[in-house]
Amino acid sequence: MTTTSSVPALAQALTRSELLFKREDLETVIAHIGRAVDAALDGERAVFLTVMNGALMFGAQLALAIRTDLEFDYVHATRYRGATSGKDLHWLREPSVSLQGRVVLLVDDILDEGHTLKAVRDDCLRRGAKRVLVATLCRKLHDRCVEGIQSDFNGVELPDRYVFGYGMDYYEQGRNLPAIYALKE
Numbered sequence: 001m002t003t004t005s006s007v008p009a010l011a012q013a014l015t016r017s018e019l020l021f022k023r024e025d026l027e028t029v030i031a032h033i034g035r036a037v038d039a040a041l042d043g044e045r046a047v048f049l050t051v052m053n054g055a056l057m058f059g060a061q062l063a064l065a066i067r068t069d070l071e072f073d074y075v076h077a078t079r080y081r082g083a084t085s086g087k088d089l090h091w092l093r094e095p096s097v098s099l100q101g102r103v104v105l106l107v108d109d110i111l112d113e114g115h116t117l118k119a120v121r122d123d124c125l126r127r128g129a130k131r132v133l134v135a136t137l138c139r140k141l142h143d144r145c146v147e148g149i150q151s152d153f154n155g156v157e158l159p160d161r162y163v164f165g166y167g168m169d170y171y172e173q174g175r176n177l178p179a180i181y182a183l184k185e
Ligand SMILES: O=P(O)(O)OC[C@H]1O[C@H](OP(=O)(O)OP(=O)(O)O)[C@H](O)[C@@H]1O
Pocket: 051, 052, 053, 054, 055, 077, 078, 079, 080, 081, 082, 086, 108, 109, 110, 111, 112, 113, 114, 115, 116, 117, 168, 169
């Protein structure tokens, strides 16, 4: 199977990648996040705001692990646009549910440098959210994260290398791999 453009091939990337977390481990971790979110919500019906596309898989599994009833919406903000380093943030879809006076659970796959989540969190507050909780499947360990953003709930910690799988892309490929891989170099 070949790709239709000149982007680097996923199969090639897999040969020079390391498997970091497999599906079963991630499912266990996500179930724990669900319990923690229930405790934090304490019965309040939050807006579950998924940041597309990367959070598609994590968002679905996390939602099923939360017992408290939720209202769903999504945003699409992208900084990486299929590349392996981030640039300016582009808003492709804003929330449609009113966030005024609401608790928002902001759900994303990865907290890397934090620009995306910071911008989306600040936008939620501008729209009147009374509290924004941030849930991420993974976060990278480095000192380049912008000030003023962190995950309230996070699944796993990653080395400072480009990762893909479980929602995260390698040149828009590999999002449906059921594990997280890191490029070796
Ligand atoms: O912490 P940051 O350095 O801002 O990076 C994290 C963001 O990067 C990815 O999105 P991307 O822009 O690749 O769009 P995608 O979700 O469509 O893949 C990921 O889904 C996060 O939203």
